[in-house]
Amino acid sequence: MLDIQNSLAHPLVIRREDYTPPEWLVPETKLDFDLDPATTRVTAILSVTRNGDHASPLRLDGAGQKPLSVTVDGVAINDWRIDGEQLVIPLTGAAHVVETQVEIAPDRNTQLMGLYASGGNLCTQCEAEGFRRITYFPDRPDVLSVYSVRMTADQKHFPVLLANGDPVEQGDLEDGRHWATWHDPFPKPSYLFALVAGDLTVNRSSFTTMSGREVSLGIWVREADLPKTDHALKALELAMAWDETTYGREYDLDVFNIVAVDDFNFGAMENKGLNIFNSRYILADPDTATDYDYDAIAAVVAHEYFHNWSGNRITCRDWFQLSLKEGFTVYRDQGFSADQGSRAVRRIEDVRGLRASQFPEDSGPLAHPVRPESYQEISNFYTATIYNKGAELIRMMAAILGPEGFRAGTDLYFDRYDGTAATCEDFVTSMEEGGKVDLTQFRLWYSQAGTPRVSASLSQDGDRATLRLAQQVPATPGQPVKSPMVLPLRVKLFGAESGAALTDERLVLFEDTLDTIVFEGLAERAVLSINRGFSAPVVVETDRTAADLAFLSAHDDDPFARYEAMQQLMLDTLVASVEGRTDHEGVIAAVANTLADAALDLAFVAEAVLLPSESFIGDQMAVVDPEAIFRARETLRRDLGTRLEAQWRQAYARGEGQPYAYTPEGKGLRRLRSVALGYIAASGAADAADLAFAQFDSADNMTDRMGALTTLVSSTSDIRTTALDIFYSQYCDNPLVLDKWFQAQAQSSRDDTGAVVAGLAEHADFTLTNPNRARSLIGAFGANQRAFNTADGSGYRFLADQLIALDRLNPQTAAKLLPPLGRWRRFDAGRAELMRAELERIVRTPGLSKDLFEQASKSLEG
Structure with missing residues (x-):
């Protein structure tokens, strides 16, 4: 085992228990930007006040800028010093005005944090600690300041100058430059600062x-992209109205x-009054965006808008409280999206995403609580646990409190903490007081990592049934022993003969290791x-037996439970197939029944008949066998396709x-059509490739085109290459659509996918400097369980090579693509050793960022 202690000096570990209030506050901040891509000069005037009785100097965070001058109360000083990455200024009084001037180089900022150049424009990204790359400042979320900003730039190249808040003044200068000032009257932390200059x-x-x-x-884009902004603008209007009503x-x-x-590391950023978005989550028209893209745009626009209250007006006291804003806001955007379309399908999609990303995170070396206890690099905690599991915690509280109690709790939270930097505890306390409940034990959800496992057994004696529940929370790194959690379980019983409900739905609060619930009067x-x-x-x-699951898939009156029964039936069948016990009859009958049910929403049908993913099947096994899982799943797909070909x-x-x-209705038709095409192709039908190409060639929208291309990409037909060439030729000048071209090939189920991906990494249009492009190929390949986990380890070497190269440009994106290597303990000894060797190679790399080092070293230790 690699001696991690000696491979690289450990970065500083930040611990939640060490939190102390800021020694200096900054009630007012004035910024003056002389903007230029090569050399931008930033003048910051900070009104600072001593916070408490202490004699400590003022410490301002900084990274990557060149300090030019420092003045205190209008007088230039020379006794300032640089300590690590902090500017230290000795101050004696209780309040001062400190002015600093620095130079930065936006066009050389490949990390995309702070002020950087993208597509000829200048923009910022400051969450979590990017503001320190712009100017010296106490860059922590509990220092709230009122900002005034002046920008000066070349008018020809940067005719638009935007910042937080409301516009104040603008004007022209004689040298072809112009200026604008903006003012945000609401105190905010530095991570919410934003500036954009561009054409x-x-x-x-x-x-x-x-x-x-x-x-x-206003939605601001390049002129050519303007026609693709109507959907996002409408989503914004809907979100504003929804937040008022809800x-x-x-x-x-x-x-x-x-x-x-x-060029953006995230999906979007909620800066006060000036949201900056990855163009992927703004631009859409039928020819270039799929239905999934349209839905994602609406969800992300809503998410960032909702942050105005759950994140901006009330922010985080420290970064350990990150889920305070992110988990709550994800819950809010999920509710908005559910109200815009199919609530059942939205819930299915949310849970599928949770299981695909958060459940593996919770069971692996990078497991951490929703409120972590320590970190080395905060950007590594922008995780599915913070966001998606955090949202589930809010959902559980809403279930426990009921609609009226939950609304009373959120109203209390917003009113009590408006204008402050709050904690997760503040939110839970508001829920307790507003809903008049005791959530003492529920708080364990914030401090314990791991996904609870519940065993449920129903026995019946005459008209009396007994439900026996047991729960266990698995050990996770640093938390070997867990206490029982509060689990709000919605439960209902149905008659096996009649299909009718035997009980009303009951919310069971399962709070112990063991519990028993009795139902009387069952007919x-x-x-x-x-x-x-x-x-x-x-x-x-x-x-529950396979027959019980098939029954529920046809009769349960809760759409998610109906979907879940089908998925469990499929999952049990596939796991048994991997273990050598093959019986597909139950799944085939259940799928046939679902396809024949005319009362069901087509979008729901499409989700219900999809087989669980290869990675999710692997999550159910003690040792993942990628080839066996692939064969079992493909065999079941073939049987479903063949036996039900007429229905497909x-x-x-x-x-x-x-x-x-x-x-x-349109989305449901297209979704089911793509699913049906996949099953027709899986059946081996002679006309499958021609059918897919005809759809690809005649499609009047990207959803149908990508549905056909995805099917063709995994085929052995020569038409596959023709379709890929046509797609590339048509969309090579559209970066967002070209990402789909890379991603489709990286997700292919063909035997040669690894070699294809390696070749695409050398393609003229592939670059590591754009996070979307890196994710479309490297990220998609890492999620392709069979292709990535080839027994010769070539997939592991490829990923490690790419991450080491990417780390030199953009450590944050590199770190987020590492987790597939961290699952090495789940595989056979041969694969595990190869994966571990690549992790060790990454850790040994000279000059490795603390972002990637933390993820790789924890993956080895955990």
């Missing part, structure tokens, strides 16, 4: 708030601007429906000739 055009609208204020809305929250500035940029044998709506983020193991063709034909419309 942009705007799609404008307005929104009248519930109190009658008119807000000017939470009583009104927008508070006169303007709300969004800017789309191509027939009962079948258990449990964790309905996925009311708790747990793994449930039951003694009927489902496929329903979407033919339908004009494109972004409606719930």
